[in-house]
Amino acid sequence: VLHAARPLHTTQRRSAPLPPLPEKGGEVRHGLIPEEFFQFLYPKTGVTGPYMLGTGLLLYFLSKEIYVINHETVAAICILSVIIYGVKKYGSHVAAFADKLNEEKVAKALAVKNEAIKDLETAIEQEKKEQWRVEGRGYLFDAKRNNIAMLLETNYRERLLTVYNEVKKRLDYQVAMQNLKRQKEQDHMIQWVEKNVVQSITPQQQKESIAKCILDLKALSKSAQAAV
């Protein structure tokens, strides 16, 4: 249980900025001995100093049998040669693999950033296009206005035609009525005249007319025979 009588972590931990961490580790010679050791011995013993020291130490241990050569020596030689061979052959590949892992991490983050930038740029272009479209607004409205005027005109003319047709239908009806009436009157009159004429023909008149017709026919037939 933490009893926080005073507030914790209220200020930054230090006032001075720290130097950035080094990017690579210290330089090493032969994979084991730091370069600083060689630089340390250089002023007194030159370039071969540390190597002489190493050889001397090794011979001292061997000759005084502080280090005894036994079966483990051979095993040591074997395992060390396997390790050194592995490191020399695959060391750079492993390092490149580790670098690739880091690169992929960075690339993923960069990809997100670039994606966002690209999306925003596309949005900007689309916005510019919209602004250009706005300039053509006037033409668009004029065309629409013309369209509507044409529609209205068409509608008006159609309705005019309808009115005309309706009126014509009614007038035709009246004309037809008059013609019918005239026709009926004429027929009736003809019928009445015929009836009266037929009634007025007495039987005497009928006989006389028939006899006359027969005489005419005889005369005609004589002249007709002559023609043949």
Place this chain on the structure above:
Amino acid sequence: MNLSFFDQFTSPCFLGIPLILLSTLFPALLIPAPENRWLTNRLSTLQLWIIHLITKQLMIPLNKKGHKWALILTSLMVLLLTINLLGLLPYTFTPTTQLSMNMALAFPLWLATLLTGLRNQPSASLGHLLPEGTPTPLIPALIMIETTSLLIRPLALGVRLTANLTAGHLLIQLISTATITLLPIMPAVSILSTSILLLLTILEVAVAMIQAYVFVLLLSLYLQENI
């Protein structure tokens, strides 16, 4: 230092102070702590990648409840890997050659899987004692056999690891003794045994890694059956 063949397997002592705890915990010093930065150096990146690989491999077959075991299985794997690989260096002591240590790792973990299974799903756990599709007359015999195989699992786990590593180390010692003894007598045979030793060393590196993986894999398999 006159070494006999079995000096490498004696638990290290210095002036009467047992150093076994130190030798078991020492590999933890070699593993860098996970750093608080986004892009780490090569070693930390590789370590993170390996741990991701191991954990993914172990946890994929397990269901959600089994993922509670992720930490212990992964850390066990890393411990065994480092201990086994460090044991190949000369004049080192490998804690996993001691049967006591391996049984101490295998027995409690196996018992934990068994008790988890018996506690949460007893009939399913006991059902594993009978494989599917056995003919009826064989059932009693098969249950006995399966029970025996279940109870022998911790012993097998521990002894497998111990035997593999002990045998490997012993073989290395023997062949290097032969090499060094034959060197003044028959140099040609000595060179032959050196080549054998090189191959054996490569084999031992592989065995060290494989045995660690097998140990943890079998534990995760026992867990799969019981969780």
